[in-house]
Amino acid sequence: xxxxxxxxxxxxxxxxxxxRDFARISAEAALAASDQGRFSEMHHIMLRKSPQLDRTSxxxxxxxxxxxxxxFRASLDTKKNDKIIERDLKLALDLDLYNTPTFFINGRRIxxxxxxxxxxxxxxxxxxxxxx
Amino acid sequence: xLRRSSWRGLILAVFLFSVTTAASGGHLEPFRSVPLSAVNNxxxxxxxxxxxxFFDRRLSGDGTMSCATxxxxxxxxxxxQEISLSYPTTKNWRxxxxxxxxxxxxxxxxxxxxxxxEDQALFPVMSSFEMNLNLDYLEEKLRVVPEYVDxxxxxxxxDITRERAAMAIAAFERTLVSSNAPIDxxxxxxxxxxxxxxxxxxxxxTGKGKCTECHYGAxxxxxxxxxxxxxxxxxxxxxxxxxxxxxxxAKVYHYDDYANLSEDPGRYLITKNKKDWKAFRTPTLxxxxxxxxxxxxxxxxxxxxxxxxFDRGGGKGNAALKPLKLGIEDKKHLKSFLVEALSGExxxxxxxxxx
Amino acid sequence: xxxxxISSPPPLSSHVSGIPLLWxxxxxxxxxxxxxxxxxxxVVSRVYGGKMRKLLLIILxxxxxxxxxxxxxxxxxxxxxxxPSFGQRDAPLTIVEFIDxx
Numbered sequence: 407x408x409x410x411x412x413x414x415x416x417x418x419x420x421x422x423x424x425x426r427d428f429a430r431i432s433a434e435a436a437l438a439a440s441d442q443g444r445f446s447e448m449h450h451i452m453l454r455k456s457p458q459l460d461r462t463s464x465x466x467x468x469x470x471x472x473x474x475x476x477x478f479r480a481s482l483d484t485k486k487n488d489k490i491i492e493r494d495l496k497l498a499l500d501l502d503l504y505n506t507p508t509f510f511i512n513g514r515r516i517x518x519x520x521x522x523x524x525x526x527x528x529x530x531x532x533x534x535x536x537x538x
Numbered sequence: 539x540l541r542r543s544s545w546r547g548l549i550l551a552v553f554l555f556s557v558t559t560a561a562s563g564g565h566l567e568p569f570r571s572v573p574l575s576a577v578n579n580x581x582x583x584x585x586x587x588x589x590x591x592f593f594d595r596r597l598s599g600d601g602t603m604s605c606a607t608x609x610x611x612x613x614x615x616x617x618x619q620e621i622s623l624s625y626p627t628t629k630n631w632r633x634x635x636x637x638x639x640x641x642x643x644x645x646x647x648x649x650x651x652x653x654x655x656e657d658q659a660l661f662p663v664m665s666s667f668e669m670n671l672n673l674d675y676l677e678e679k680l681r682v683v684p685e686y687v688d689x690x691x692x693x694x695x696x697d698i699t700r701e702r703a704a705m706a707i708a709a710f711e712r713t714l715v716s717s718n719a720p721i722d723x724x725x726x727x728x729x730x731x732x733x734x735x736x737x738x739x740x741x742x743x744t745g746k747g748k749c750t751e752c753h754y755g756a757x758x759x760x761x762x763x764x765x766x767x768x769x770x771x772x773x774x775x776x777x778x779x780x781x782x783x784x785x786x787x788a789k790v791y792h793y794d795d796y797a798n799l800s801e802d803p804g805r806y807l808i809t810k811n812k813k814d815w816k817a818f819r820t821p822t823l824x825x826x827x828x829x830x831x832x833x834x835x836x837x838x839x840x841x842x843x844x845x846x847x848f849d850r851g852g853g854k855g856n857a858a859l860k861p862l863k864l865g866i867e868d869k870k871h872l873k874s875f876l877v878e879a880l881s882g883e884x885x886x887x888x889x890x891x892x893x
Numbered sequence: 894x895x896x897x898x899i900s901s902p903p904p905l906s907s908h909v910s911g912i913p914l915l916w917x918x919x920x921x922x923x924x925x926x927x928x929x930x931x932x933x934x935x936v937v938s939r940v941y942g943g944k945m946r947k948l949l950l951i952i953l954x955x956x957x958x959x960x961x962x963x964x965x966x967x968x969x970x971x972x973x974x975x976x977p978s979f980g981q982r983d984a985p986l987t988i989v990e991f992i993d994x995x
Contacts, residue, residue, distance in 0.1 A: 612967065
């Protein structure tokens with residue numbers, strides 16, 4: 407995003423692995439923050455602090471980035487955004503995804519934690535193709 | 539009864555014939571059928587179980603990786619990287635080889651350290667820089683999953699063991715084949731199966747390109763080891779994580795000077811035979827258009843670079859290759875052959891539902 | 894066992910958009926396309942003569958090659974409504990990331 411700015415839209419879909427204890431709750435946290443218009447900050451703080459993503463830590467991060475913590479807590483506890491996570495999970499299964507991260511760059515699938523240079527090469531190809 | 543001199547002549551003739559045949563390689567053959575194991579009979583239950591295990595991230599220490607993380611179906615079961623994707627915080631030291639037609643090989647891995655798919659399957663699972671899972675723990679992880687208990691009973695009639703997990707994965711891997719490629723139809727007599735460009739490339743491949751000295755048979759590989767002195771990648775040599783992996787592997791294989799090792803010794807680590815220094819197994823060329831980057835260290839991004847390498851006579855100081863002196867058109871035709879002729883039909887693959 | 898995995902063909906879990914589909918339909922699709930193209934070439938040849946036919950053949954051949962090269966990339970259509978995002982909605986490039994924070 408830093409490098410390509412207004413040429414790229416990055417859309418986040420949630421695909422929490424059922425055997426990672428905090429994968430689901432951190433997806434809930436991201437959406438709870440999004441409800442308060444602060445998705446970006448929560449997204450980045452969780453990426454930095456992972457795997458420290460237990461409930462207590464998430465509440466602390468919410469406080470750190472200036473969220474309404476009570477609203478945030480209620481959202482986690484009531485699983486307010488469960489439907490969105492289920493929707494994304496179903497989509498991932500329909501797409502036969504088996505790994506995270508998986509990227510779709512203008513629909514081109516790239517699987518795994520690939521080096522930035524590899525992603526960049528594809529981004530450049532796609533941007534050039536989009537110009538034509 | 540032959541005289542002694544006649545026997546000598548006959549033995550000499552047989553010897554010379556064998557040597558020249560070995561030196562000249564072989565010929566291409568169309569795909570017919572997949573070699574199966576004599577000790578691990580192929581059943582649908584084993585294949586299904588093996589497929590689940592292949593895609594299951596449970597088989598890694600931190601749940602981030604499965605076999606399919608590096609062996610991606612879309613990319614002919616490679617991962618499109620110079621160096622294989624690795625366990626978090628580590629780095630592998632070699633390129634991901636394709637699993638396409640892996641059933642054809644006796645020698646597995648670039649250095650041939652194992653000779654059966656059953657022996658190969660769990661190496662990456664326990665490797666510190668790949669999936670990093672203790673095999674005792676693997677067994678217990680699988681035993682608490684009712685679907686796996688059931689699947690192992692159906693496939694093997696008994697309990698979950700690491701050996702059976704390996705057999706199931708191997709059974710699945712034996713189904714990964716490239717078939718009905720244009721070369722198969724061409725060799726079967728359909729002269730329209732290759733474009734004129736690719737047909738010229740076939741002539742070069744089997745003629746002055748001398749490719750069939752090592753790339754022959756249905757699998758386009760002699761399954762042997764050759765030291766071509768493929769250049770090292772200086773970035774890899776400097777990368778501390780790759781260096782750590784290289785030296786770790788050398789230590790495990792009792793290479794005395796592992797602490798200072800700055801290049802990949804290839805099969806030498808396994809055999810300690812000088813002739814195997816920097817020798818690597820000939821890969822298949824099936825689906826080669828999809829399996830880049832190329833060579834054991836992914837040093838060549840394109841087939842053009844690979845062709846140029848062989849045209850030059852290989853790496854500096856190697857004894858296996860001589861310059862080919864191919865023209866620009868020759869190289870173009872050869873590349874067309876590689877891309878067009880060796881790409882088979884899309885393999886049907888239903889992704890498993892992981893329990 | 895000849896040539897195929899022991900499993901039935903996959904259900905269509907993806908659909909393709911945005912690129913020439915010339916070669917994606919498999920053998921029958923290619924045959925139909927080639928049949929129609931050869932029909933077109935015959936018509937052009939009758940109406941405009943041999944030189945135009947040659948030109949058309951060259952253009953078609955080049956197009957098929959380009960189609961082949963770009964049709965190798967499989968693309969998926971991913972719905973993005975209702976998902977958090979960064980950047981502008983109308984950006985020329987959309988990256989969808991399926992993420993697990995842990």
